[in-house]
Amino acid sequence: MAEQDKTTEKKILDAAKIVFLEKGFDGARMQEIADEAKINKALLHYYFRSKDKLFDAIFKDAFQQFLPHIAEIMMTEKPLFEKLEAFIDSYITMLSNNPHLPSFVMHEINRNPERIVNIIKGSGIKPEFLEMAIQKEVKAGVIMPVKPIHLIVNIIAMCLFPFMARPIIQGFMFNDSPEAYKKFLAERKKEVTSFIINSIRKK
Amino acid sequence: MAEQDKTTEKKILDAAKIVFLEKGFDGARMQEIADEAKINKALLHYYFRSKDKLFDAIFKDAFQQFLPHIAEIMMTEKPLFEKLEAFIDSYITMLSNNPHLPSFVMHEINRNPERIVNIIKGSGIKPEFLEMAIQKEVKAGVIMPVKPIHLIVNIIAMCLFPFMARPIIQGFMFNDSPEAYKKFLAERKKEVTSFIINSIRKK
DNA sequence: GTCTATATCGGGATAGAC
């Protein structure tokens, strides 16, 4: 859809997402969002009554996108290691297209921790489901006995962290070379997958 | 040292650290820092000419603290797996005492990526050193052939992430129970260490 | 629905007394 064909509301939401994700709520300016959307400030308030309400719309959406769709992949009938590979691949791909998502969400949930409870409650995700799926594999003897919660946190952490830490990784580890960072990201799907499988595979 | 015995400068720095780490630069208010330090706003500007300069002092300090002192531990003569255990233990302990450090640093380096280059340049840390240390262990046959950079990123990621994601982990995974979250953190040193060693140990 | 102009207020920074 061409830029000028979008509805004004859509233009605002797209612009707000760009600015909020880069600057965070406190750093974002309504003027900058208006400029990005190529409209004027007053229109922002016509469509969304306040900065808060506009932010809520963006955050809710971003958080849903950020939440790993790990459950869906776990539901498929593939063997565990293939599920794992599929999840890591799709999650890192999504983050590559939304590189600011991790640091944005992490910052905002720390700024306002209460907010997320309501959002997640509404999403219908249940943590027990995931835990049980992993426990099942342990009992079946496919993987070593691991505490599910730690395994889940480890997987998510290794996927997210490289995006949040880009300035350090690229600027410090790779002498500020964007190409080296891109190469690193490309390798990562395979590296993370095999790192995890190596760790939990039954010996 | 009792609160009232501290020099004014120290009181300001302590207060600023608390407020900046919780709210970030954009969310922090000079008034709140003054209140926290139990002095008035004008005195802040007397000691540090601007919010920017005060922030710089805090950030530089926080970032140094945040940078894993992984190199020092690698220098010791212990076997690799013991070094690994020692590092994870000391890093998670430090973060437990500074739980806001990870999300603060991550947010601020994304808000202003250029800044960190200068800070790291001045710290004298060299990434090659770490890479070589890991390569040596690979050649010596102690561990599986792994790409050093990915291993390093994985280790740091698994240490930091639980602190940044506390609202999600505690609020969602643990039904908002601080006790369950604390227990989870306590388990984590052992879990992360064995997770890594399991993955890279020569089979 | 979209614009220009303006009200209002919060917050960083400074002046000046003590």
Place this chain on the structure above:
DNA sequence: GTCTATCCCGATATAGAC
């Protein structure tokens, strides 16, 4: 070195014309 009072700008939000 520490305080009170104040300046002034920038940012959210609204009024009102078209």
